[in-house]
Amino acid sequence: MTQMICSPTKYIQGHGEILKLGDYCLKLGAKRAYAIIDPFIYSMYKVDILHSFEINNIPLMLREFKGECSRTQVDEMALELGLKDVEVVLGIGGGKTLDTAKAVSYMSELPVVIVPTVASTDAPCSALSVLYTDAGDFDCYLPLKRNPDMVIADLDIIAKAPARLLVAGMGDALSTFFEARACRQSGAITHAGGTSTIAAFSLARACLDTLLAEGESALQDVKQGITSSAVEHIVEANIYLSGVGFESGGLAAAHAIHNGLTMHEGCRNVLHGEKVAFATIVQLFLEKASDEEIAQVIDFCKRIGLPVTLKELGIPDSDIDKLMVVAEASCSQGSPMKNMPFEVQPVDVLEAILAADKRGQ
Numbered sequence: 001m002t003q004m005i006c007s008p009t010k011y012i013q014g015h016g017e018i019l020k021l022g023d024y025c026l027k028l029g030a031k032r033a034y035a036i037i038d039p040f041i042y043s044m045y046k047v048d049i050l051h052s053f054e055i056n057n058i059p060l061m062l063r064e065f066k067g068e069c070s071r072t073q074v075d076e077m078a079l080e081l082g083l084k085d086v087e088v089v090l091g092i093g094g095g096k097t098l099d100t101a102k103a104v105s106y107m108s109e110l111p112v113v114i115v116p117t118v119a120s121t122d123a124p125c126s127a128l129s130v131l132y133t134d135a136g137d138f139d140c141y142l143p144l145k146r147n148p149d150m151v152i153a154d155l156d157i158i159a160k161a162p163a164r165l166l167v168a169g170m171g172d173a174l175s176t177f178f179e180a181r182a183c184r185q186s187g188a189i190t191h192a193g194g195t196s197t198i199a200a201f202s203l204a205r206a207c208l209d210t211l212l213a214e215g216e217s218a219l220q221d222v223k224q225g226i227t228s229s230a231v232e233h234i235v236e237a238n239i240y241l242s243g244v245g246f247e248s249g250g251l252a253a254a255h256a257i258h259n260g261l262t263m264h265e266g267c268r269n270v271l272h273g274e275k276v277a278f279a280t281i282v283q284l285f286l287e288k289a290s291d292e293e294i295a296q297v298i299d300f301c302k303r304i305g306l307p308v309t310l311k312e313l314g315i316p317d318s319d320i321d322k323l324m325v326v327a328e329a330s331c332s333q334g335s336p337m338k339n340m341p342f343e344v345q346p347v348d349v350l351e352a353i354l355a356a357d358k359r360g361q
Contacts, residue, residue, distance in 0.1 A: 035089075
């Protein structure tokens with residue numbers, strides 16, 4: 001079986017990186033740039049971003065991101081930058097801004113530089129964009145030809161984001177090793193296009209080890225406004241280790257169950273990584289994992305504030321019919337549940353959800 005691993009061409013993490021964006025684009029050989037920027041980042045860092053391009057004599061067109069990461073907006077931006085003879089696209093901000101930039105670069109066949117300003121998911125490094133309708137409903141996944149040319153994480157900006165977002169990123173990253181392990185056992189084909197490599201599985205393992213060792217310390221430091229080595233390591237784990245780990249290690253039950261949970265209205269205000277954290281516990285119950293491993297994961301979630309019960313997700317534990325809808329959705333056609341090393345039925349998922357909730361209580 002063919003093994004594959006993919007990753008961004010270059011991952012850069014440090015302090016004050018927002019001031020160096022022009023330098024990095026110059027190294028890509030770009031003479032004109034187009035940046036899609038979150039409104040908050042636009043208001044706070046517009047001058048710094050413009051200056052970094054001015055000193056490198058690179059004209060920069062700034063586009064404030066508004067609305068949705070939709071086909072309509074992507075097509076509009078691709079047409080706009082085509083008229084400006086742009087040579088590189090930048091995405092600066094949160095998930096939808098970054099996905100828009102990746103989609104625009106794909107449509108325009110241009111290099112893309114991704115600058116995440118939060119560490120709430122592992123999506124920045126991936127060769128994938130999630131598209132929505134103009135009304136905000138899920139549309140489709142857009143597979144891209146390649147991973148970003150650069151991913152640049154500015155610790156000074158990321159550390160100032162709400163602590164809940166860093167915790168959500170840890171929840172997303174928490175699933176990486178367990179899903180990669182399941183895919184390795186089943187021989188599943190990953191998003192990279194082949195089976196997992198030693199390198200991808202090692203990154204997934206390093207991701208979990210980093211979370212368990214430094215996650216709680218990083219959270220306390222962020223709350224105090226300290227950008228410590230623990231914060232640096234968790235940002236790398238959330239964005240890079242988990243990003244390469246999930247894409248080349250594979251997704252399994254945890255993300256399948258997360259997708260099912262999005263069907264429940266009680267979870268509307270729950271962040272992606274928060275749902276994934278609980279779904280990871282459910283996967284461990286599906287696998288009949290050791291009591292020690294389950295206890296370790298639940299304890300970690302409790303210590304940093306990730307949900308371990310249905311109530312914390314906004315779901316009544318008596319809501320069996322709606323939980324069955326979640327379970328059925330997690331096992332639907334095309335779900336990553338197929339990557340588990342054994343057959344999983346909706347009733348199995350329902351039982352594991354209830355068992356996880358009982359243990360969490």
